[in-house]
Amino acid sequence: MQKVKLIHEIRAVKNKKELANIVRAQRISEKVLRYIIGELKSGITEIQIANLIKKKYISHGVNVLSFPPIVSFGKNTANIHHEPSKTKLKKGDIIMFDFGCTVNHYCSDMTRTYFWGDPNIKQKKVYLATLEAMDRAIKKIESGERRAKIIDKSARSFLAKKYKNNFQHGLGHGVGTVIHEWPNFKPKSEDILPTGCVMTVEPGIYIKGFGGVRVEDMILITQKSCKNLTKIPKNLQKIILNPII
Numbered sequence: 719m720q721k722v723k724l725i726h727e728i729r730a731v732k733n734k735k736e737l738a739n740i741v742r743a744q745r746i747s748e749k750v751l752r753y754i755i756g757e758l759k760s761g762i763t764e765i766q767i768a769n770l771i772k773k774k775y776i777s778h779g780v781n782v783l784s785f786p787p788i789v790s791f792g793k794n795t796a797n798i799h800h801e802p803s804k805t806k807l808k809k810g811d812i813i814m815f816d817f818g819c820t821v822n823h824y825c826s827d828m829t830r831t832y833f834w835g836d837p838n839i840k841q842k843k844v845y846l847a848t849l850e851a852m853d854r855a856i857k858k859i860e861s862g863e864r865r866a867k868i869i870d871k872s873a874r875s876f877l878a879k880k881y882k883n884n885f886q887h888g889l890g891h892g893v894g895t896v897i898h899e900w901p902n903f904k905p906k907s908e909d910i911l912p913t914g915c916v917m918t919v920e921p922g923i924y925i926k927g928f929g930g931v932r933v934e935d936m937i938l939i940t941q942k943s944c945k946n947l948t949k950i951p952k953n954l955q956k957i958i959l960n961p962i963i
């Protein structure tokens with residue numbers, strides 16, 4: 719007898735139209751991110767940048783965001799759910815953006831971390847470890863692994879070697895009409911990823927008093943592999959910004 723599918727399992731699998739909406743939302747968010755990077759200057763506040771993000775979305779005809787944009791500078795990047803504050807950007811800061819928007823009710827989600835000027839050794843190490851964790855998780859998916867907890871573990875066990883207990887959230891989640899939907903990448907998750915679902919992969923390292931790094935892409939689960947839906951580069955060379963005063 720075939721297993722009865724539950725509503726969240728049906729909802730997780732996106733048809734062409736649904737996927738097109740998610741991709742459209744992501745492409746708009748990428749335009750917003752590129753614009754925002756050009757607007758950064760030392761002394762600008764997180765709130766000012768968050769407001770520019772919202773304005774730019776409106777100029778693209780988007781009125782509903784996936785969630786309020788996260789903009790954090792310096793030590794604030796260690797706070798996973800930081801709310802934009804009056805903190806000013808200064809040379810040597812880590813910069814974190816986490817935002818997305820909706821198109822026809824379908825959400826996008828993306829996080830990028832940048833350095834305002836050359837990173838120090840620790841900043842660089844933390845960034846590269848996060849990227850490596852992400853790479854391991856995506857390679858697992860590419861190899862055909864569909865058990866959420868095994869994919870979560872591939873990133874988590876790597877990060878735990880050097881940054882024990884600093885990765886305090888799940889590796890990712892399903893995305894659709896709701897920003898966090900089934901399935902979930904978590905250590906105790908029993909979820910099996912269905913073909914056609916869209917997942918985020920978002921490892922992070924958060925060190926109080928120092929700062930944090932998180933990088934998040936959206937991935938389409940295909941029959942034998944996956945397709946990365948996020949087009950913004952994340953290699954170290956591309957995320958070091960020249961600090962403009």
Ligand SMILES: [Mn+2]
Nearest residue numbers: 827918920934
């Ligand atoms: Mn997310």
